[in-house]
Amino acid sequence: MNILHLDNNHPLLINQLKEAGFINEEDYTSTKTEIEKIISNYDGIVIRSRFKIDKTFLDAATNLKFIARVGAGLESIDILYAKEKGIALISAPEGNRNAVGEHTLGMILSLFNKLNKADQEVRNGLWKREENRGIELDGKTVGIIGYGNMGKAFSKKLRGFDCKVICYDIKENVGDKNAVQVDLKTFQKEVDLVSLHTPWTPLTNKMVDTEFINNFSKPFWLFNTARGKSVVTSDLVSALKTGKILGAGLDVLEFEKSSFESLFTSEMPEELQQLLTMENVILSPHVAGWTVESKIKLAQTIVDKIKALFKH
Numbered sequence: 001m002n003i004l005h006l007d008n009n010h011p012l013l014i015n016q017l018k019e020a021g022f023i024n025e026e027d028y029t030s031t032k033t034e035i036e037k038i039i040s041n042y043d044g045i046v047i048r049s050r051f052k053i054d055k056t057f058l059d060a061a062t063n064l065k066f067i068a069r070v071g072a073g074l075e076s077i078d079i080l081y082a083k084e085k086g087i088a089l090i091s092a093p094e095g096n097r098n099a100v101g102e103h104t105l106g107m108i109l110s111l112f113n114k115l116n117k118a119d120q121e122v123r124n125g126l127w128k129r130e131e132n133r134g135i136e137l138d139g140k141t142v143g144i145i146g147y148g149n150m151g152k153a154f155s156k157k158l159r160g161f162d163c164k165v166i167c168y169d170i171k172e173n174v175g176d177k178n179a180v181q182v183d184l185k186t187f188q189k190e191v192d193l194v195s196l197h198t199p200w201t202p203l204t205n206k207m208v209d210t211e212f213i214n215n216f217s218k219p220f221w222l223f224n225t226a227r228g229k230s231v232v233t234s235d236l237v238s239a240l241k242t243g244k245i246l247g248a249g250l251d252v253l254e255f256e257k258s259s260f261e262s263l264f265t266s267e268m269p270e271e272l273q274q275l276l277t278m279e280n281v282i283l284s285p286h287v288a289g290w291t292v293e294s295k296i297k298l299a300q301t302i303v304d305k306i307k308a309l310f311k312h
Contacts, residue, residue, distance in 0.1 A: 001065075001310065002041060007048035009070050010299035020307055036060040046070065046302065049258065053077040058085055066090060066309060068302050072097075072150065072289065073227070075200045076258060090305045093149035095298030096289030101153035103288035104195055104225050107249030111221070111282045112137060138162040143191030146198035146226065147174045147181065154195060155179040166190060170203065193221040200227035210235040213244055221246050225288035228252035234271040240278055247280035251288040 005026045032051040039061040072093035113134035144151045147167040155178035167179040168187040175181030198204045208231040233254045239245040
């Protein structure tokens with residue numbers, strides 16, 4: 001069985017597939033159009049997010065049996081059309097869920113304790129103690145939107161804190177010992193802190209906008225380690241200015257390219273420029289699930305799932 005690897009991943013992925021009898025070829029540079037000319041030679045592809053796997057691509061992939069994405073989401077793939085063609089879809093949210101949980105907690109503690117701001121001030125010779133007085137996570141109500149692999153991993157990290165954890169999800173009965181599931185109205189009434197752990201879908205696209213924000217009963221903190229397009233940046237900036245949102249931790253941004261490999265190609269949008277000047281905002285470049293350990297776990301998860309799909 002021939003597998004084409006379109007993105008560079010941990011070497012264990014190719015090594016173990018080779019040991020299992022799969023033929024592996026790598027192409028990390030050809031364009032989508034160039035790949036479409038040869039894709040019919042392959043039974044499977046392994047990708048991250050280099051380009052969209054759309055209808056045109058899938059029509060050219062006449063022998064494709066599976067698509068494996070070394071990551072959590074499948075939004076770069078035309079899922080419905082792939083399923084129509086009987087192509088199995090594999091992802092690996094188990095591989096980086098712990099990393100995302102830890103990163104989210106790190107962002108919260110850093111922002112609550114003004115660590116980035118204080119660090120820069122001390123480096124510049126400033127010693128401002130009262131201005132850098134922090135707040136504690138204990139006693140807060142933490143709200144998680146999206147209670148799947150990532151949401152559950154994050155709630156697990158909160159066990160050591162004396163805080164209340166609730167979750168909201170479109171699926172029923174997903175709550176567990178680490179988070180009580182509530183309806184959206186209750187969620188928006190109670191939370192002090194919101195953490196997004198949702199995939200990017202038509203339902204979550206531009207989900208956090210002015211109307212959504214204004215439905216919360218009290219000012220809250222917002223953290224997004226999910227998908228950038230779920231938050232409308234201009235509305236977030238407005239809410240940060242009015243104090244409706246107290247601060248934000250963003251690992252993902254609305255203006256990221258779909259490959260996640262760069263931010264944007266044209267001039268920086270004004271609302272993003274404003275966001276970058278705010279001291280109550282902490283940012284990272286889509287690396288919440290991007291640890292040394294998760295790179296190994298993601299690759300291993302994909303190997304295991306491919307082998308399970310074709311075990312005799």
